Amino acid sequence: MLPAKTLSAVSLFSGAGGMDVGFVNAGIRPIFANELDSSACKTYAANHGDLIQPGSILDHFDDLHRFKGVDVVFGGPPCQGFSVAGKMDPNDIRSGLIRTFFDAVDLIQPQAFVCENVKALAALSRWQDIRNELTTRASKNYHVALILLNSSDFGVPQNRERMFLIGVRKGHPVQSDLQLQQALSESLQKHHKPAPTVGELIRTLGPAGSPANQRVCKAKITFASNPVLRKSPYAGMLFNGAGRPLNSFGRSSTLPASMGGNKTPIVDEECIFQGAKNYVEEYHQHLMKGGTPRKGEAPKRLRRLTIDECLAIQTFPVDYILSGSQSSAYKQIGNAVPCLMAEAVAASLRDIMLTYTSNIEQADSYLNYALQSQEA
Template sequence: MKMLKVLDLFCGSGGLSYGFSKVGFEVAYGLDNWKPAVETFSKNHPKSKCVKVDITKVSDEKLRKWFLDVDVIVGGPPCQGFSTSGKRALDDPRNRLVREFLRAIKALKPKAFVMENVEGFVNFNKGKLVFELIDEFEKCGYQLSYGVLDSVNFGIPQKRKRFFVIGIEGTKPSLPTPTHSSSVKNCTLPGSELKRPYIFWDAVSDLPLVGSGEKAEEYASPPQNDYQKELRKKARRLTLHEAPNHRPQMVELIKYIPQGKSAFEVMDDIPPHLRPTSGYPNSYKRIKLDEPAPTVTRNFTTPSSANCIHPLVHRALTLREGARIQSFPDDYEFVGSFTDKRLLIGNAVPPLLSLAIAKELANKIGMNKS
């Protein structure tokens, strides 16, 4: 059976297509309008063709010219989820990239597709947007499965819920079955067949405990578990383990924040001159060492914007720690500035989640039959 060709729309760093390259698909194409994303995708898929372009400016004819032989389309179109009263949610210009994903499906008619979005996608416009989209996919002849998947249930040390739609021509698809429990406590219950979830420390215990503004280029130890062994398999040296360089006042503030708490929950313990005056509920929050990490966001090196303070060190996460929690292999290369790399890591679909999805899809379309 010939390798089925995959197109990764809005490809970013390539997290969503990563798994497909590991189970017999050919990740042949990528598309994004951001240079660091295109260069990162190309670096990790050197045989692929990645196009830097704004898809809204590409005609159906040109899409077919570039990607005519595509069998599978994957993508996570950014979406604001708005709708003007009385109009179709899909027609609202603020949802145009979701509409562009649909247009690509209609133009290229792949055998299958996978679309990813934020967990709240199912509730946008009281569900109107998702139902309109599902109706359009079904009109195109696809059978669908859709729902919310949490990364922690698939061997990733992070609680990260995202909405997925999987479509296949002529065959009913299914979402992958969880392999790991959501909580360390639940996996020990009698009758539980799920594995213990990976926790924050499982992901990073072999990395040096660098302080604010410090960096390291050597591992602190050999791999401590199967997760680390897998991610370090092809890595020759430690990279991206550079801590954000916080102001002294930020470091002093962080010292007062215990694991699992934000500064706003312990304000009485913090000297008045260090207390933050604004922020989100999860701002200035310290991660718990012995639980799965919280969702890695695009701001995971900025304590004022995310739940990202290291459990043991008075700083936010390094890029390597963020990539580990996202399940990127240590040899995966990110191109661009420190900020570019942070965005590429934080906005990605975890590669090991894409692997679970790709395996399930390969099963359904008969790729695993001898």
């Protein structure tokens, strides 16, 4: 049974479907989705049904006209070319896919769109020209708002900052970019909720290897021979690899798509489950006082995040199915938009659309068409 006043959507660059979880929960249901990665497509299909179409979005442009006038187009085009965690290369072929997203918006002409990407695209001066290009292009037909959000404000135990470029079609009672920006800000405030700490979240799952937390990461943790020290024990580099320790009493740092090996974040299980003194902080203090770096493997109490913990940190449903290898599973999770963050954005947009528009009959017709097509 569809919820009352469910809006229709086209989901692009869908990945494993994290953004889609949030949009569906907020009452915006995709009738078409597309993703290039084959394992992510299988994951999407296992959780959302067979509406996912694999391959490059460019291969499906001839089909997109069927969805002209759909309520929302949403997605998160690949961001490696803009991310501070990448090479920040504007010539990276993946950087151009954000323009492809807006090509699809121009073709489909939805009532609204949501384009998600990394914070750097919205915040760094080096990307000012691209921001101007995208907002100018979208502003021809839409009132546009650019917002920066931290997922931890929406119940996600992770400090993951992302930008959302959101547009609502001109001709509706939303009268300006400023009015849209203010309406989104006010609505998003209503969706703020406290996030659990890393330790609190992991305790709900149990120790690594236990029934609800079985999919462990076996990548070893060894002491860095030449530690890089910072003021915080959770910065710098105390151990091998780029997977830094997480504070059990705080939020996770951004989970990267490169997890699965020594880039997977580290937790202290004795601190989390037994209340033991924090090993990482004690070792950091030892080094800051001029102590000699330790050698070999770190104590077994330190281990890397499991797949189930990463899913939970990204606020996926507990029964979410992942397809593909372990490395692919970590990649899919790291690439995802946190579900609760996506839900807050989608719910705020839906509230605005239902307040300022009466496009529900059209939405229902799209949804009925999609359901009939799937049944056929």
